[in-house]
Amino acid sequence: MTLLQMKGISKRFGSLVANDGIDLSVNSGEIHALMGENGAGKSTLMNILYGLLKPDAGEIRIDGKAMDFASPLGAIAAGVGMVHQTFRQFPDLTVWENLVFQNEPGQGPFVSAAAARDVVRQLGEKHGLEIDPDSRVRDLAVGIRQRLEILKALSRQAKVLILDEPTAVLTPQERDSLFTAMRHLASKGMALILVTHKIPEVIAVTDEITVMRDGRVSGTLTTRETSEAEIIRAMVGRNVPPTVATKVTSTAQPMLSVRNLSVRRGGVAVVDDVSFDVRPGEIVGIAGVSGNGQPQLISAVAGLEASTGEVVIAGRNVSGLSIADRRAVGISYVPEDRHLTGTAPAASIAENIAFGTHRTAAVARYGFLRKQAIRTQAHKLIEQFKVKAASEQVPIGSLSGGNMQKVVIAREIEHGSPLIVIEEPTRGVDVGAIEFIHKTLIAERDKGRAILVVSSDLTELLALSDRILVMFEGRIDASLSGKDMNEATIGRWMMGGAAGA
């Protein structure tokens, strides 16, 4: 039975056609994949379905009834729930407070906390999505924060659930439990739409596939009857073989040396006495289940977080130096969180690229910006990284998630620092772009740069890294290379060490 039907949906942003007559229908009990390159218009279509954007043309039917959403509240009332690419939560409130926001149980102006906690517990148990209702959202791992988003939708009786790149931020374990929950919800008669770039996931969990390209539907496939290659062809119009780097061993003097580094938070060592080296001409990967101190370790290396121990970059002890001075010594850093840390969304692409090097001769002279040079550089990078943008003058926040990501990576590589630290290099980017980013990183390695990669995607780490360090409970106990660098061994160390071997 068709639960959701979208017909002839069109949406323009200025001269850019983001959606051009899209049809999409999803049955009750079905998990439907929505795929396509960065900027194809997936998020736009989903935002229209969720009432965040108003379509220029087209109609939406749920259960056969025509809908005209004035706002997300209308969509929610009609039974549409959405888990966004970037979470919309109040980090300083507790789980239950977030869950019941705008849907508060209780009498009149008073919220019944007990009732709200019960809602969290009951829904969690029923669907296998347990969370402690009283923990603060800020302190939760991403996987758990995402559960909260799903619970939020469920608590409002969603019939259609949109998940916009939900697995981008998840560990394999978190991903598997998400899929179990999704299957469970589908079996209860819900319609689920999964927006993703990861083909293995599509094959694993979905029933039908709609592929978009340049704002149009370029293919509808049935998962059981299709193959990875066919999906990729529908997406990018060519075959994309996976990139695997030839492994190298570098013996050069370390570009980055970390010695006995610790980061403490409230008496707990989230990074615990960590030491390692990254040498010029090698890519070192850091693996680990999320929440084992990876982001804190990277923040400490970049200078965003206070730490004890030593960080030596290019032979210079930078432990006491500011971020600016560390950058000057030779570090580039791509943060995990592009929205909050990696960009100023309201500023233009060109400004976002220039910022950070704005005191160098390439960008400014005599205290004044060289606007033409800034634009030229931005233009060049947009072409080179195939960023889908109307021009280098548009706000970077108007780009699709994957395109924003490409800009941030392009900027940091362009800095030309001898050391590149990069978190989640291909989160949210399409297959074509993954290939490009991987090739670029490998090329930079071959030029003699030292590269440190943190990724929750083990396949990516295995493809890129010459050596993999595994983090567990704030420590690095394993440095794996050569034959030891395989999924099974890494997995064992991720769970706490060789004990299970």
Place this chain on the structure above:
Amino acid sequence: MTGVGLETRSRFAAILLSIVVAVVLGGLVVLSTGANPISVYQEIVRGALLGRGLDETLSRSVPLIGMGLAAAIAFRAGLINLGGDGQMLVGGLAAALVALYVPAPGAVRAVLALMAAICAGGLYAWIAAVLQLGLAIPFLITSLLLSYIARGVTSYLVRYPLRDPSTGMPETYRVASAARLPNSIFDLPISVGMLIMAAVAVAVIVNDKHGVNGFEWRMTGLNPRFAGYSGTNLQRQTQRVAFLSGALAGLVGALLILGQQYRFTDGALLAPGYTWSGLMAAVLAMASPIATVVTAAFFAALQVGGFSMERALGLPAVLTWVLQALIILCLAARPVFFKRR
């Protein structure tokens, strides 16, 4: 590119429309008092732009633009400076003291007085910044509270130790003519204050559009985390921006004392409400310096025209403020009116 063009055009249309709406609403208010809206508006425009009115509008623009830019600079970098009053007061008092008591030739004394005012206003705002950085009290609060202290202290000083006993008012002695800022140069209706403010405005605008510092401040205002990550020293920047914002307010105080009032009279600097009109201009302009200058000048004209209309038609003073408030409200409402999904 066409998208950007469209954007600016529709924004411009929106501003025009909101002015029209305000004028119509204001006309209705005037009608309800029994007066003729057409003649009211005529009088406002004539009073603001014709003959002596233009001079008055220009000279009122100086402090308004100054306070508008003082607010806008801070705003751009993510600081809300509500302490313009205090910074203007300490600046004005510093200027008066130097102009009255420093033994130097007239012109030199004026220059020293301006510099003293800039330093005093700047340091006063800097204290608020340090309080925010050191004790985590928001700048918005500290700057506002410091204003009350400045008001009390300057009031005490001009009532007792610094008072000119020959007038009946709580005020200092008059600044000697030689140390005043000339009100016209080359017999043109252009004062030194206007020249100084024009230079300041150009500097602020150029720095905002083309300067490396302006770029850094703007990006910090947009996303401080990103600025920190990109290597901006946020603490130092907060102190600098606060200092400059306060320095500009202090300069306004000095220009008023040395160019218009010639002595520091208790309450006289704050009576016209330059700080708040300036803040409003900066808010409406969304902290863009150019737009702040235009908006502040527009406010100055509106106020001068309003006074003149009051005198000419004998309408109650409140009416001009009601009209102003309506126009401001309509301008401020613009972004919401035209929000597209």
